Amino acid sequence: MFRKAHILIAGRTQGALTGLSGLLDGYGGIAIDTKVHGNGHGELWRSNEPLPDALVLGIGENWHVELPPLLAALPANKPPFLVACPVNDIDLMKLAMRAGARDVVTPPYEATALAERLLELARESHQGQPTKAARMIAFINAKGGSGGSFMAVNVALDRARSLAHRVMLVDLDIQFASLSSYLNMNAGNGLIRALESADSLDTAAITGYAQKHESSLQLLTAAMSSLIAPDDIAEQRVAALFEVLGQAYDDIVVDLPRRIDRIAATVLERLDKVVLVTQQTVTHLQDTKRIFTVLRDYLGISNDRISIVINRFDRKAEVRRADFAEAFPGVDLLVVPSDFRRVAESINLGTPVIESAPGSAIGKSLKALSERVLPDLAQGEKAAGGLLSWLGVR
Structure with a gap:
């Protein structure tokens, strides 16, 4: 159902491949193939075969003999690759790097670290294709009603106002879209x-389909004019839409419904950051663990691409x-304080807190959140440094 990163492990002998394959076989975000290139002649795959997303060249201690033919067998359009060898040798590293290897790894191999490195290489191979230029983040509730939509709107609006960026806010709840009401706009x-x-x-x-907010923020949403089931929408159309959005805008903020399906998977694999929004109850904590496991182990989203926000934070709550x-x-862990009155007023009036009460505690925390997940690249750390204390409760 979900597309995993295709990793090919190639080597001169089966023994060099078995250990690596077994190590990575249980990692949910990747699909492993192995290939023994025993004769040392010809390319590792035919021109009509699909390229793997990333490649591992597994070699033994006799690397002087094994590695050169493998490097010679790489086609010109080779994917990102690394070399795995039990020998730590500077000449080996020089040879591999000259051939374009991204890394040389030696034992002891740690499964999670190696898998996440390969997922990075897989993403790099797709970045070489004509894909998104925009930064792209998504908010998703770990449990229903946690406040993901509220945060998505405030972060998108703040980035549109604070940065000279083209910002698109996408409401991917096909059946029950509500973001337009948060901005006092017609659906x-x-x-x-x-x-x-x-x-x-x-x-x-694409701009002809978007609604324009007075801030310059643009919104894509689905009105409830007809009943459409998510399964009626092909993921290829979702991928094509986000391909164009990535070229047309600087920042894309997505409000994802709490559902992991083909549409969600198509979006999630493109994200720079996914923000899980939760609260301080035992059931929220349990559901956060569940969805975190799906994101990391089944969709291959590494820890550094996930942030968790505890909404309506209360220092005195039993779940700390x-x-x-x-x-x-x-994992990046942030908090947004509780302020029921301001939040309710904001939603009822269609005026985001970041606009109506920027100097309040919750307004400052939302500002800091937006700077953390979509920083001003021109300002760097300086832009976010003064407000990060609102997020981290030690």
Whole structure:
């Protein structure tokens, strides 16, 4: 159902491949093939065969004999590759790097680190194709009603106002889209019409389907004018739409419904960052663990591409920030304080908090959140440094 990264492990002997294949075989985000190139002649794959997303050249201690024929067998349009060898030798590294290897790895091999490195290479191979130029993030609720839509709107609006960027906000809830009401706009049906025209869509045409907010933020959403099931929409059309969006805009913020299906998988594999929005209850923590596992182990999204936001944060709650930190070590963990009155007023009036109450605690935390997940690249760390204290409760 979901596309995994296709990794080819190639070598001169089966023994050099078996250990690597077994190590990576249980990692959910990748699909492994092996190929023994025993005779050392010809290319590793035929010209009519699809390229793997990334390649591992597995060699033994006799690398002087094994590696040169493998490098010679690489076609001109080779994917990103690394070399795995039990010998740590500077001459081996020089030879591999001259041939274009991204890395040389030696034992002990750690499955997760190696798999995530290969996923990075797989993404690099797709970046070489005519794909997105825009930065792209998505918000998804770990449990229904956690506040993902609220945060997506505020982050998108802040980036549109603060940066000289073309920002597109996409509501991918095909049946129950609501983002237009957060911005006091009439519901449009541009998303459905854009998907219907995906085969002929270009960067000039896409703006005709978008609704324009007074801030310069643009919105793609689906009005409830007709009942459309998500399964009725081909993922190829979703991919084509986001291909064009990536070329037409600088930043794309997606509000994803809490559903992992073909449409979601098509979007998730393109993201620079996915933001899981949760709250401080045991069931929220459990559901956050579940969806995190799906993202990491089944869709191959590495930890550095995931942020977790605890919404409506309360220092006195029984489920603490430390409980989330313990459950998700090394994952970016942020908090947004509770402010029921301002949030309710914001939603009812269609005026985002980032605009109506920027100086409030929640307004400052939303500003800091937007700078964390979509930083001003021209300002670098300086842009976000002064406000990050609003996010990290130690």
